[in-house]
Amino acid sequence: MPPRLAVLASGRGSNLRALFEYFRARPRSAKIALVLSDRPDAGALTFAQEHDIRAGVLDMGTGHSVGLTMMLEDAEIDLVVLAGYLKLVPSGVVRAYRGRIINVHPALLPAFGGRGMYGEHVHKAVLAAGARVTGVTVHFVDERYDRGPIVAQWPVPVFGDDTPQTLAARVLRVEHLLYPRAVEAVATRRVTVDRDGHVHGGARASLGHAAFALASRDDEELARDLAESLGHT
Numbered sequence: 001m002p003p004r005l006a007v008l009a010s011g012r013g014s015n016l017r018a019l020f021e022y023f024r025a026r027p028r029s030a031k032i033a034l035v036l037s038d039r040p041d042a043g044a045l046t047f048a049q050e051h052d053i054r055a056g057v058l059d060m061g062t063g064h065s066v067g068l069t070m071m072l073e074d075a076e077i078d079l080v081v082l083a084g085y086l087k088l089v090p091s092g093v094v095r096a097y098r099g100r101i102i103n104v105h106p107a108l109l110p111a112f113g114g115r116g117m118y119g120e121h122v123h124k125a126v127l128a129a130g131a132r133v134t135g136v137t138v139h140f141v142d143e144r145y146d147r148g149p150i151v152a153q154w155p156v157p158v159f160g161d162d163t164p165q166t167l168a169a170r171v172l173r174v175e176h177l178l179y180p181r182a183v184e185a186v187a188t189r190r191v192t193v194d195r196d197g198h199v200h201g202g203a204r205a206s207l208g209h210a211a212f213a214l215a216s217r218d219d220e221e222l223a224r225d226l227a228e229s230l231g232h233t
């Protein structure tokens with residue numbers, strides 16, 4: 001039986017789509033068994049319904065933590081995958097699923113993360129800071145926003161004429177490539193986190209897996225990326 005994933009999403013669900021396509025082609029790695037959202041109008045729910053994935057809207061009231069845990073247990077979920085989920089995961093769920101909840105963030109954490117840093121706010125802050133490099137981070141979820149142990153990161157150049165929208169699109173493309181592979185590495189337990197928050201297997205999994213680490217690229221590829229980041233074409 002492949003590991004069973006629950007995807008939690010608040011928005012349009014393009015990462016859900018990327019995950020779905022990836023695991024549809026690799027059914028033995030993992031299966032998306034449940035899609036949950038805090039928003040009834042989320043595109044992610046429509047996508048789930050169209051693809052026969054069990055889906056539900058979360059009740060964010062007082063019983064939220066218990067309700068979410070029950071839904072996850074009922075669907076026999078092995079790994080919780082946040083994909084554009086804007087709410088803090090309740091601490092009861094974090095405790096019950098420690099080391100089994102991951103998130104994708106559209107910047108290189110710990111920079112440009114934390115409360116209020118989501119969507120366009122992240123890319124606006126990156127541009128306002130004049131940062132030359134941003135990127136994508138996949139991390140385990142703990143009780144704090146965007147601070148859990150890092151599973152994988154991938155840099156993305158920032159260009160002088162970028163707008164929050166052009167930058168978001170460049171980052172999103174990398175999210176769609178990186179996230180399914182990082183999810184696979186955690187779902188199949190090639191990457192794990194111990195009680196002290198140390199991640200094991202991260203670098204090896206990144207290197208072995210579609211070269212998602214800067215050090216694993218050959219010099220020519222790296223030089224091309226670097227030149228491009230300096231405005232050469």
Ligand code: GRF
Binds near residue numbers: 015172
């Ligand atoms: C992504 O940029 C993700 O990194 C962030 O929220 C956005 C979700 O986009 N956490 P989508 O709903 O997957 O299209």
